[in-house]
Amino acid sequence: MRIVLAEDHALLRDGMTRLLQAHGFTVIAAVDNGTDLLQALTERRPDVAVVDVRLPPSFTDEGLQAALAARRQIPGLPVLVLSQYVEQLYARELLADGAGGIGYLLKDRVSSTDEFLDAVRRVAAGGTAMDPAVISRLLARNAKDKPLARLTQREHDVLALMAEGRSNAAIAQRLVIGEGAVGKHIANIFAKLDLPPSDSDNRRVRAVLTYLNR
């Protein structure tokens, strides 16, 4: 799998390059600023990009802007955005085009190697990887929503994991329940929130995120 990596911190950039290469990914470009990133994304068209939000020259949200610009040119270009902070505003902007292939994680998630690599693969496959911190804040904001209040605690847990973009199998493993049970919970959630049922994992996640982001 071909990866473009954008990170201005040399130590982190090298560490992540080593980590990705050790797990069978090919880092075709490792850049340290927004201008080079946009060029690498549009010209080399990686299978997935791993991008730090804050990059030179402006040290603001350069990385995010480059990722959004690249996706306007190449719809659905898979991008996993990493940041020291997660902001709902940025999550919303990343999800806005509805094209999938989007990840938005806190930088320290990289230290949980398996989870991080799983997120990279999920995003590359057109899926979603939202940080649990984004989802918990989304749910907190929707605390007064009546349909959401009708969910059982277990359904609530399943919803949170699903909104992060995890597959049924991953949810089942995490909650130590069977995959069949997960499927049943998800069907219940969709009925209670009055969302159209869907077989595709990705479309399902997007429906849930759209609901929470109203």
Added chain:
Amino acid sequence: MSSPFAAWARRGWVAAGRGLALFGGSLLAVLLAVTLALAVVSVAWVVLVPPTVMAVRRLANRARRLADAWAGVHIPAPYLPQALNGGPKRFWRRWTWIVRDPATWRDLLWLLVDPIIGAFLAGLPAAVIAYGLFGLAQPIVWQPIVDAGGSNWYGMIHVDSQAAAWLAAVLGAGVVLLGLAIGPASLLLHAQFTRSLLAPTPAALAQRVRHLTETRADAVDAQAAELRRIERDLHDGAQAGLVAVGMTLSAAEQLLADDPQAVRTLLGEAREASTKALNELRDLVRGIHPPVLADRGLGDAVRALALDSQLTVQVSVDVPGRLPPEVESAAYFAVSEVLVNAAKHSGAEQVWLDLRHHDVALRIRVTDNGRGGAEIGHGTGLHGIQRRLATFDGTLALTSPPGGPTTVTMEVPCALSSPKTTLSSETE
């Protein structure tokens, strides 16, 4: 025509035109004086006088601005800042604020004198030039005037023949030159006259100094308290967490040979503790300088606040460009506090947040559909915001009748910088 002469003539001509504009201002002053007099004697004087006085201030401020722009005479505005104008007695506070400001009374004096002295100084060059042009026109107009039975004098010349008309034209040319010559001087005199009445008096300056001293002390106190809080948070949070990580790691080190299973558990604990320390650092940074504010400026930072609020917040922003960083920060935390207040106390479900930069000030209006009855008591969040905004000569006003709605209006005078992204040092 030589070029220096052309430039001189143009200066005189422009000055005369500006004098006419100032003359127009004097006419407005007459109009306002009459309006004010009528407002004072009317039954509704309690309601009508304050807005009229504010209109006089706007006119006076225009005169100050023009004196600076056209004659280079800088006249600072002498008004007292409108502090502490919220609460149920808001209306009377506004009255006292207006009446107790000596600048108000000096404005009124200016309003009476300007239509006489100001108008004379302002209109003189244009009038002289007009009279000169009338002289230049004599060779053409003397005949029709005499035919119509008029007695046609120009200066001391009785114009009743073509020869006298030509003489009048020469005199007229001189008068035009005189009008052009006195233009700039007359503008300067007018500006100095304006300054004598509209500049701050020493007493007003002393009052201003008192206000600044007070708000500076507040600002320093607030900053010191903030630093103490940060120190405490670091000490109890991230610092303690990192010590724990270190201790767990050294325990793991000692167990490495004998008990790999225990090491695995300890390493897991260490990672959890480091995650927790990172979270605490993140929260701390968010409280010092929120990342979205640094990245995008006040508009998007306030949108991000709205997204995080438990209430439904509708945001409209009209701020073309970036504000000074200290104002952005103060405004951000003020909005944050007001939203938290609304969520905690008002019982509201919906909030409307309006943020705009107009003329020379940032104005933020936050309205909720809650139960109302809010007050700016001592030690409340709103009081704290008021004191912090006062450092920037900013104000906070509250209207909150029982039953709602509650509206908090904050204003901070500040200039807008260009809409470019500003460079900042890396903090990530």
